[in-house]
Amino acid sequence: MLRNIIVTMKVTPKPEEIVFDPVTKTVDRSKASNEINPADKNALETALQLKDKYGGKVIVVSMGPPFWEPFIKLAIAMGADDAILISDRALAGSDTLPTSLALAKAISKIGDYDIILTGEESSDGGTGQVPPGIAAWLGIPHVTFASQIEMMEKGRARVKRTIKGGYEILEVETPFLASIELGCNTPRFPDFRRKRWAEREFKLKVWTLADLGLSPEEVGFKGSATTVETLIERKPPERLKRKITGPPEDIAEELARILKSLI
Numbered sequence: 001m002l003r004n005i006i007v008t009m010k011v012t013p014k015p016e017e018i019v020f021d022p023v024t025k026t027v028d029r030s031k032a033s034n035e036i037n038p039a040d041k042n043a044l045e046t047a048l049q050l051k052d053k054y055g056g057k058v059i060v061v062s063m064g065p066p067f068w069e070p071f072i073k074l075a076i077a078m079g080a081d082d083a084i085l086i087s088d089r090a091l092a093g094s095d096t097l098p099t100s101l102a103l104a105k106a107i108s109k110i111g112d113y114d115i116i117l118t119g120e121e122s123s124d125g126g127t128g129q130v131p132p133g134i135a136a137w138l139g140i141p142h143v144t145f146a147s148q149i150e151m152m153e154k155g156r157a158r159v160k161r162t163i164k165g166g167y168e169i170l171e172v173e174t175p176f177l178a179s180i181e182l183g184c185n186t187p188r189f190p191d192f193r194r195k196r197w198a199e200r201e202f203k204l205k206v207w208t209l210a211d212l213g214l215s216p217e218e219v220g221f222k223g224s225a226t227t228v229e230t231l232i233e234r235k236p237p238e239r240l241k242r243k244i245t246g247p248p249e250d251i252a253e254e255l256a257r258i259l260k261s262l263i
Contacts, residue, residue, distance in 0.1 A: 002056030002151070004113040005047045008103055008134070009060050010037040011068045012124040019233055024093070025104045036071050039119025041187040046149060047117050048188065054151050056114065057081045061106050063091065063099060069204055075191035076198040084110070088208045090216040095224035096125070100133025102219060105212040106246060107138065115157070116177040120145055129165040131179035142177040143170055147184035 013032035047058045060075045060083040072083045086102050121128035137140035148160040155174045162181055246250050
């Protein structure tokens with residue numbers, strides 16, 4: 001019987017709509033539509049499957065602005081039992097170091113966890129640094145690019161993780177953290193009755209820095225280990241476009257000639 005299964009969740013702007021603020025050198029979300037980070041939905045589905053098989057309680061932990069609440073309630077509609085949003089203006093500009101610290105502090109405050117699940121990385125940052133960072137702050141083992149988790153006896157789990165050219169099977173003791181591989185499962189649809197309940201009645205817990213025992217100096221730009229000095233726009237390479245016209249036989253001959261010259 002599992003206890004708490006913690007799932008970290010981030011709301012990210014759609015990659016094709018990302019714009020960077022040239023002044024603050026951060027992502028400008030104001031003009032982009034948002035979504036639950038795709039890999040985090042795979043992590044949530046993994047948690048729900050573990051709950052269905054081994055029991056326990058699924059708790060979503062997120063760090064972001066208040067407008068993330070509807071997305072978090074969507075996770076509740078999918079089957080999560082509870083959710084906490086870490087939200088404080090001082091967190092703005094946090095890189096992966098204070099982000100992992102704040103999430104680790106929240107998870108410690110929740111306590112009684114056996115498994116922490118995250119997405120392998122976020123679609124807007126793509127560093128993959130937050131999951132191992134959380135594990136390091138908590139002093140627990142972690143497994144990256146996990147695709148399957150099976151519980152064993154005596155508080156141990158068997159985890160399948162993807163590696164170059166194949167996969168490997170690891171055995172790990174609880175509590176542990178696993179970052180879940182993007183696309184390793186199909187996230188379930190929200191239950192519409194539960195969605196209506198979540199929208200009307202679910203009370204999202206919001207924790208500030210004070211609730212976590214953190215100071216403004218430990219987070220945000222001040223607590224970050226990295227800074228962005230310059231933004232350079234790289235234009236994608238232009239593709240050679242060429243239109244061939246004429247009778248089918250001439251088109252085929254010209255196409256063959258072009259392909260032959262490229263080989």
